[in-house]
Amino acid sequence: MKANSKLFMKKDTRAQVGIGTLIIFIAMVLVAAVAAAVLIQTSGVLQQKAQSTGKQATQEVSSNLMIKSVEGVRAKTSGTSMSNTVDLLKLQVSLNVGSSPVDVNQVVASITDGTTTNTLIYAGNTKSYATAGNSNGNMSSFSSTDAAANLVKLLTANSTIDSTVYDNSKRYYTVQKVRDEDSSFSQSNPVMNSGDLITLYIATTSAAAVTADYQIVGASDTSSGLKASGLTLGTRTPVSIVLTPEAGASTIAEFVTPSSYGVKETVALHP
Template sequence: MKANKQLFMKKDTKAQVGIGTLIIFIAMVLVAAVAAAVLIQTSGVLQQKAQSTGKQATQEVSSNLMIKDIEGVRAKNNATSMADNISLLKMKVGLNVGSSPVDMNQVVISITDGTTTNNLIYGANDKTYGNDMTDFNSGATAAANLDKLLTSTGGPGANGKYFYTIGKIRDEDGSFSQGEPVMNTGDLVTVYVSTVATGDTSFTDIGTTTTSGGQQVTDLVISPRAAVSIVMTPEAGAATTADFITPSSYGTKETVQLYP
């Protein structure tokens, strides 16, 4: 007799385990893809910010004005009749090696004699300051604007209290003009700062400028033994400072070396 054969149905659960593993794997891949996308985007943003910050930091360090020397000019009637105080500062200014171009339109000069502080802006900057600059002319010569600086009463008041003017000495690339006063490396200019004291308004001349007694006071008094501090602050870059003490006597000199 033949033995009875019994057939059994086997339950195979391995496939269920395989599907679960596949789902977990796909989920991990998706999470990894999302994380990678976030990291790539974040690293791109950080790279752009780092480059921008590095560029700004480099500009802050490299864009430096340099005050090479400062002369003081006394108002006069003639060679023997001069003001007791300095009436005009002539500052020779250049740029440090490797400096970025500097727009003098945006440079603020702060000058103090220990008692009074004047914050000065460039006289021909009519683009930024509008009608306050109507007494200056961006198309005029440096001498004409210097005359306005010393004698004009227009704008927000006595111009010497609020403005300074510039005349170029060396400008090989032609980048500097009264209307577009941009300095590049190698350029050299003279910055004129009025310091007419209250009691020195009756003299007829200041340097090469004929004032005819019409010069405007600045409330500064650059007398002998005065402690003077000048700070030039550009739009970007480190501020430049010049501190000096005037001589104990100006003697008979019309022009006095003050700095360095």
């Protein structure tokens, strides 16, 4: 038996027509368009801020610098007359994997022997120790081309900043490039790129070494007279070195000097 089906059209269906309805429709479209534009713009700004914040956060938590090794050098007069303390530290420093370029001008080095702490800046930095608006904060007679001359001045000379005299060994460190394939690193523009390797020199001249008037430190002629750094790196001395770049995490090297230096002029300290 087949069911009967019938179609009925409702007689009460109504529609709105006229200019008023059109105006309301257009207004709704415009409101929706404005709301969509605001949402798109807001999401774009938030995305840019998120990317920028993520990049900065990555730079801050990543370690850009790597201390590959630390060697100590004893001051001497001859091969048999040497200081009982380490009077110069040589840090082999490179960039970590994936690091962005690092301006050594902005790297702060801090070293402590458990009693005294020296906070050091690059010898060519003209701003850090200068008063506002001046550019006289660098090591006096700093050479923009001769790393060896700068090392001698670090160990033996003073700097005058705003009429105040400071021992260079207490305020500065110097550097020398070891590997620089693109020739981008210089004394006046010490920017490290990927693959670069430098030696960072920190003066640790003891008061005893100054009194003994040792004439040589490594390959440097110090006959003009050593300046005390305030540090004393004798045997069994705990030492901590912190390198803090402009962006990125600090790099730390901690070690204890050997129980005896023996007859060695250069002593491996770290790692």
